[in-house]
Amino acid sequence: MAAHSLSPPLSRLLFTVKYVSLHSRCCAVHSKAHYSTVYNPNEKTFDKILIANRGEIACRVIKTCKKMGIQTVAVHSDVDSSAVHVKMADEAICVGPAPTNKSYLNMDAIMDAIRVTGAQAVHPGYGFLSENKEFAKRLAAEGVMFIGPDTHAIQAMGDKIESKLIAKAAKVNTIPGFDGVVKTAEDAVKIAQEIGYPVMIKASAGGGGKGMRIAWNDDETREGFRFSSQEAASSFGDDRLLIEKYIDNPRHIEIQVLADKHGNALWLNERECSIQRRNQKVVEEAPSTFLDPVTRRAMGEQAVQLAKAVQYSSAGTVEFLVDSKKNFYFLEMNTRLQVEHPITECITGLDLVEQMIRVAKGYQLQHKQEDIPINGWAIESRVYAEDPYKSFGLPSIGRLSQYQEPLNLSNVRVDSGIQEGSDISIYYDPMISKLVTYGATRNEALAKMEDALDNYVIRGVTHNIPLLREIITHPRFISGDISTNFLPEVYPDGFKGHQLEVDARRELLASAAALYIAAQLRSQKVLGDQSKHIVSNDKNLSISVCLSRDASGMIVLQYLGTVFKVRVLSKLASELNSYMPEKVPEDTSSILRSPMPGTVVAVSIKPGDTVAEGQEICVIEAMKMQNSLTAARQAKVKSVHCKPGETVGEGDLLVELQ
């Protein structure tokens, strides 16, 4: 038979199967960062820094500290005592039990740790205490440097209303709108015209998107006014209306700023973070495909104006919403290092943590605005321990039985704080790592990302690589046609995994068949050769391969990101398989199982109750998220198998209906 050349994904797959799965290597936790600035060893900063955080960001900060010759102190909860950041740090102090409010948010314990170790400064990372002005104050009171902005900047930007007012005063674009009593429809039209169409009209008292109407012209405004004012009066007893510029297909683009304590501030270009689910970013890139140099400059300059207005120092991020006409509006400012900072580091060559430490010590910025380049393109995928098939990602927990980062590839940076054997627990963020790829062009970076996702080995927990790979290969993403509605628009019925085309399907089935044959041949290689008894002819080799229709698939392959179960049977077995009965799956409409591991917060029903379709049955909290579980149909409650406060695993029976 003529040898076919294998396509790259297939040969990669075969390689992975052959080597990687059997070699769980002891991989040193390191990643290649691409910094062009050189650390100046004569510039004295701190002797010892405490990192008040965990996971990948703690590891990230420790790496830069090591580079700068700074001793590091890790804090950890008891379950984290053998975590990677603890092993990396020079010293480690346990600050309490697993729940974050008793450990990583426990200021008393962290202050004690600072005193005991004599740390001169604290890097808060992101989350936890990073934007807590109380913590910053307590540090200041003890003469310990907080590596971040001053307290007043944290406070000013921490309040949504106040920050908008400050932004407006600093001549930063904010979303134009009107909030108050609108007397007549004509008044509403007038306001709408001032704002410019499209506008959004809703009752001020209504929360979120409730009762929101969008008007694209005067007529629609009149209609919207009528509905909304009626609703405002009847439902809320408050007839104030909110008329605001409606931003269609908004993109989330943010500007990284860096400022020192001497009034200097820089903008380090943008990051496009439009791919989101439930307001959490999934894929980010820098620069954005959407911005032209003029818009970029305008946004950057406004960001710097805002930073200067609050005497900002350290690294910070100004978030904007950008509409389809490249109008941009201030959203909020994050006064900390962002999760997605590595992509900015890739294209600018700066080490942001190093700059934060320098600025905290009081040094002036080393760079001028014209020194800040956009070198190439960087993309970041957030790899999470979550099930992408359930509303684009519900947390999953477990132990990383096998874990290998794709560091064998060039231009790949992986920021992670876990290793093979680590537990992803219900207590903390389920992020496994930030996978960053870099290239001279966007296409190069994207191709590298594809490669990196395919080379990533994660076993033991469900992860979102199938979704990440689908996003970065989707034609709309590749063409840059994205918005914050990308996921619900592209997958209106939820994410279903990669849909195989004919060729890919053949390739998958061929790989499975090859693996099957390899396993069969190996079974015959028993010491004390019996091979003379093996009858070999074409008949034996004919096999039938199909994508499994049930869970009994015998070969499981991850191909093009998605895990497929492939059933390979000999020809005889597959012929006989038609006689095998279809097992009736459990009737899931009458039972409610926990979709994820977590804690039962509330049970809203008791046995004997009648529930309506869609009525809430109970609430499960997992990883900072409350999930309301509802009845699939109207029924009487037969039995309840959980109670508030209980910990449940994925698939645990919660409630039975009749």
Add this chain to the structure above:
Amino acid sequence: DWLVSFRSLTQVKYGAVSASVAQTNLHRDCRWYSVSHLSVRERIEKKRKAALVGGGQKRIDAQHKRGKLTARERVELLLDPESFVESDMFVEHRCSDFGMEEDRNKFPGDSVVTGRGRINGRLVYVFSQDFTVFGGSLSGAHAQKICKIMDQAMTVGAPVIGLNDSGGARIQEGVESLAGYADIFLRNVMASGVVPQISLIMGPCAGGAVYSPALTDFTFMVKDTSYLFITGPDVVKSVTNEDVTQEELGGAKTHTTVSGVAHHAFENDIEALLNLREFFNFLPLSNQDPAPIRECHDPSDRLVPSLDTIVPFESTKAYDMLDIIQAIVDAKDFFEIMPNYAKNIVVGFARMNGRTVGIVGNQPKVASGCLDINSSVKGARFVRFCDAFNIPIITFVDVPGFLPGTAQEYGGIIRHGAKLLFAFAEATVPKITIITRKAYGGAYDVMSSKHLRGDVNYAWPTAEVAVMGAKGAVQIIFRGKENQAEAEAEYVDKFANPFPAAVRGFVDDIIEPATTRKKICSDLEVLASKKQVNPWKKHANIPL
């Protein structure tokens, strides 16, 4: 009480009588093949053809409709292609009562297909009961065919696999059928410990028939289509007034989770047979053969860094012993025996550097991994199988002790626990033990300790070998002492670590968990030539 069981058979609708009546009209066309005008050669041809279709197409269709394969299809799937060599295809039953002597009630080969074949080139003897012929009922001829291949298997030293699908005794034959059962039982007992015997229940198996699978080394079942019970639901109802379905009484779920009669259950016939092939690969052909060694692609010196963090920080917290086992064995390939019964102990087969090993491990995830009646019996039977067939035993220990309580004491935990102790003590195969965490009290001794002739005993740094946990010990040693907490700390410092055992040589080394696979593989290589003989005896007297 066997008589009772036979009544149940007709009542569960697999009865032999109903089967033969229904067949009356089926084989009218077969009648003429005994007509003497045909040449011998032609008659051979006809008989062979008839044997291949068993009870006829209509019955085959009915079998398929039930989601079951025919006896021959099963044999074909189980064995390597073209390797089946059939015996006794021309055997017919000898019954002459109740119209059974008529030609239409004679089927060449009767209600069982027997012969030998190969699984991945390795010899095996097989019998497969044919439900399409008189409901697979056991006649004297049927039993004789089975006995013949069992005798041959014993002579040449090859395993026997039985595929059971039978309504029970051939009632028309009366005592001849009973004698047939007994003949099989005797051979099951004689072959026990000589060649591996495996039963796969693929249909009904009731009454006296159940004792043949019970005597074999492993009993597997097919979900939803197989049943094992002494008496069917109707008899149960009439005797004890209990309402119970066949599935509840003797289905795969019952026997793999509640009774412990069966060792594994599979979704359907095909899955069961293909898994049986995989399982067979682990077994030696007889007690004269060493454990098989298969080509291995998983490096024997592979480090397993994930094991360094597997034992949790708090000693009260559970972890999954299966994680350790799967990480250590070749290519994560672990065939667990009784995965849903007495889950506080894990037993099963795996390979280390290609060589089959038996793995026994306490499961901290279930009932803290304590030893109770069921887990002791489960473990003991497995250890004895391994010892009988030269399969090295690797034991992972994390055991807080035997389970206390009246239920256990009244149930006889003393004599059942003794079985596991007995099994480990008498075993002469290579024995490697790894203490991962707790090894408390008598359970420490039982779990393949150095004192029971463990060849290599390791402790992980997290090991605690002691008479009991700190709290209990302190209450006894320091009774009445004011500062219990301090005393506890002292005890923990002294005993909650591997040193007390290591300084006495009760463990050979304290090893880094990541190196466990490497160490076991190299030890097994050395121990391959181990020779140890127990004193001569007729047989030992294990506390049954």
